[in-house]
Amino acid sequence: MNKIIEQIEKRQALFQKISRNIYLTAIKDGFLTAMPVILFSSIFILLAALPEVFGIVLPGPFTDWLWKIYDYSMGIVGLLVAGTTARCLAGSMNRKMPKGKVINETSVMLAAIVGFLLLAVTKTDGSFFADLMGTKGLLSSFVSAFLTVNIYKFCILKDITIKMPKEVPGSIAQNFRDVFPFSFAVLANAMIDLFSRNILGVPFAESISKLLSPFFEGAESYLGLSIIWLLIPMFWFVGVHGPSVVKPGLSAALYGNTEANLQLFNNGEHPFHALTENFGNFVGELGGTGATFIVPIIFILLMKSKQMKAVGKASIVPVMFAVNEPLLFAAPIILNPYFFIPFTLAPVANVILGKFFIDVLSMNGFMYVLPWATPGPIGTILNTGFQPISIIFTIVLLAVDFAIYYPFCKAYDKVLLKEEAENAKEIQEDVITENIPVTEGGAPVAVQAAPGGTQVARQDNIQEDEEIERNSNDELNILVLCAGAGTSAMLANALTEGAETYNVPITAAAGAYGSHYDIMKDYNAIVLAPQVASYYEDIKSDTDRLGIKLISTKGAQYIKLTRDPKKAIDFILAETRSFD
Numbered sequence: 165m166n167k168i169i170e171q172i173e174k175r176q177a178l179f180q181k182i183s184r185n186i187y188l189t190a191i192k193d194g195f196l197t198a199m200p201v202i203l204f205s206s207i208f209i210l211l212a213a214l215p216e217v218f219g220i221v222l223p224g225p226f227t228d229w230l231w232k233i234y235d236y237s238m239g240i241v242g243l244l245v246a247g248t249t250a251r252c253l254a255g256s257m258n259r260k261m262p263k264g265k266v267i268n269e270t271s272v273m274l275a276a277i278v279g280f281l282l283l284a285v286t287k288t289d290g291s292f293f294a295d296l297m298g299t300k301g302l303l304s305s306f307v308s309a310f311l312t313v314n315i316y317k318f319c320i321l322k323d324i325t326i327k328m329p330k331e332v333p334g335s336i337a338q339n340f341r342d343v344f345p346f347s348f349a350v351l352a353n354a355m356i357d358l359f360s361r362n363i364l365g366v367p368f369a370e371s372i373s374k375l376l377s378p379f380f381e382g383a384e385s386y387l388g389l390s391i392i393w394l395l396i397p398m399f400w401f402v403g404v405h406g407p408s409v410v411k412p413g414l415s416a417a418l419y420g421n422t423e424a425n426l427q428l429f430n431n432g433e434h435p436f437h438a439l440t441e442n443f444g445n446f447v448g449e450l451g452g453t454g455a456t457f458i459v460p461i462i463f464i465l466l467m468k469s470k471q472m473k474a475v476g477k478a479s480i481v482p483v484m485f486a487v488n489e490p491l492l493f494a495a496p497i498i499l500n501p502y503f504f505i506p507f508t509l510a511p512v513a514n515v516i517l518g519k520f521f522i523d524v525l526s527m528n529g530f531m532y533v534l535p536w537a538t539p540g541p542i543g544t545i546l547n548t549g550f551q552p553i554s555i556i557f558t559i560v561l562l563a564v565d566f567a568i569y570y571p572f573c574k575a576y577d578k579v580l581l582k583e584e585a586e587n588a589k590e591i592q593e594d595v596i597t598e599n600i601p602v603t604e605g606g607a608p609v610a611v612q613a614a615p616g617g618t619q620v621a622r623q624d625n626i627q628e629d630e631e632i633e634r635n636s637n638d639e640l641n642i643l644v645l646c647a648g649a650g651t652s653a654m655l656a657n658a659l660t661e662g663a664e665t666y667n668v669p670i671t672a673a674a675g676a677y678g679s680h681y682d683i684m685k686d687y688n689a690i691v692l693a694p695q696v697a698s699y700y701e702d703i704k705s706d707t708d709r710l711g712i713k714l715i716s717t718k719g720a721q722y723i724k725l726t727r728d729p730k731k732a733i734d735f736i737l738a739e740t741r742s743f744d
Contacts, residue, residue: 186256189252190250190256194248194249194252194309195419196678201238201241203535205241208231209238217550239297242369243280246279249276251272253309259705261317267316267320268316275345277308278353279312279349280305282350283304286367296367299423300423302416302419303376306416307368315348315349326341326344328341376416384439386516389438392414394511395410396449400453400507401499403698421440422437422440422441425437429549438522442530442532443547446541446547450565451488452483454497454510456491456569457540457541458565459569460475462573463475463476464477466573467574471584484539485539486536486538487650493719505572506568509568521557530547639670640740641672641673641687642688643684644672645680645693646674646695649679651693655672656673657672658729658732659732668733668737677699684706687712689715690703690707692714692717697716700716713739
């Protein structure tokens with residue numbers, strides 16, 4: 165087992181490089197930017213579809229209105245993602261462009277949208293056939309975005325532009341500078357469209373979907389699902405954010421299959437697709453990467469060591485909402501050989517079970533896109549249309565995960581119990597040597613060295629608090645970043661609590677890496693949670709340019725800071741003071 169871990173660690177740099185690839189990052193960030201639209205549309209699809217599950221028939225005009233909102237949001241998500249992906253990719257490229265040469269992110273977004281329309285939309289009898297504007301057209305969204313941004317980059321680097329006299333206002337001159345790259349990008353997409361429709365007889369969006377369908381079908385097999393949800397926790401185990409490596413390339417299938425399942429359900433057919441976004445969230449990553457939903461419960465109820473019980477109590481609520489970093493880094497699970505097998509095996513067992521229930525027992529495939537932080541059992545029941553079998557599936561899932569994790573938790577618990585006993589013995593010996601009285605449990609009794617000693621200790625604490633105030637007169641705005649704004653909220657909340665308790669002028673906000681580009685200028689310091697620490701070098705050029713302090717954290721360190729507001733404040737003050 166240790167040899168396997170060593171081999172993975174040796175390739176950690178390669179995995180981190182893959183996770184930082186600007187094209188994969190652009191896809192991830194493009195979806196993240198469009199996520200409010202996706203989640204908004206899901207509210208209306210739930211309102212339209214779920215009442216029928218319980219035999220409630222809504223008025224026809226009202227149902228049509230709900231579906232209209234869904235169609236005009238999720239139904240054009242391909243178009244929106246083309247623009248957001250192009251904008252995110254242009255932002256990444258701009259950070260590496262020569263001084264004075266910048267890709268216009270607004271212009272490139274518009275060009276990518278036009279290019280997508282050419283690749284995906286068919287005009288018939290004066291109207292648009294928009295079936296491919298939604299999730300079915302996502303692959304062509306990426307093609308349009310990548311092609312457009314690279315053409316813009318080429319034109320700008322080669323200075324292929326319309327130059328205006330210096331007297332012309334900058335905003336007007338910029339419009340003329342963008343004419344050539346915009347035109348070339350749109351024409352390039354138009355040529356692809358022309359070839360596809362005249363040679364292949366179908367829109368490009370349809371042809372590329374057919375071309376890659378065998379790959380996605382393979383990914384949806386038992387073997388394919390197993391490989392995907394083996395790699396995600398395996399990367400995470402050595403400190404590389406697995407979803408950032410594995411999921412971007414599957415985004416088209418994850419969201420496309422979700423909508424396909426919904427259409428099958430509405431047509432009275434069985435939604436059979438297993439490879440969907442929320443299937444990964446609520447089954448393969450039940451309770452977070454590694455399928456750790458059941459682990460805090462095991463720690464609290466069945467383990468004897470103080471450490472595991474404490475970790476279980478501290479992490480149970482975050483893990484319920486798929487924020488499992490407090491568990492991963494505090495147990496710890498990450499890089500802990502005792503947990504390598506269950507951490508990688510449980511997700512694989514979950515997705516195999518999930519596909520079995522869908523294929524053999526006729527459980528519905530997941531039909532909606534709910535927030536990833538929805539508790540897994542609730543998300544599964546909602547996503548399958550409240551099928552009774554989904555409740556049975558959830559119970560089986562938790563039972564299987566319990567059976568996988570329990571033996572390894574028990575083995576690690578024995579190790580910790582032995583360590584705790586040895587530490588207690590050492591403390592007892594030290595106490596006897598110093599002639600300090602102890603309680604029955606072996607803990608030393610606090611001895612007041614002199615009258616008023618307690619008051620002196622309290623005075624010391626007051627002085628520490630006053631020192632914090634004296635050393636932090638300037639207001640600090642702190643942005644904490646993680647992958648999905650869940651883990652970052654924990655430290656941001658600790659900083660906010662500490663600022664209020666100790667009257668320190670610090671404000672803190674949480675964000676997801678990728679959505680920070682437009683707001684980072686408003687902050688004095690940015691803190692990277694451990695799951696996005698590998699992006700340090702990528703973001704540092706931006707923070708250096710803006711004069712912002714960039715702070716990277718490690719797993720156990722980060723979790724301790726989230727639990728101690730005072731330490732969190734001290735940490736930020738020390739880091740920012742050294743920056744000044």
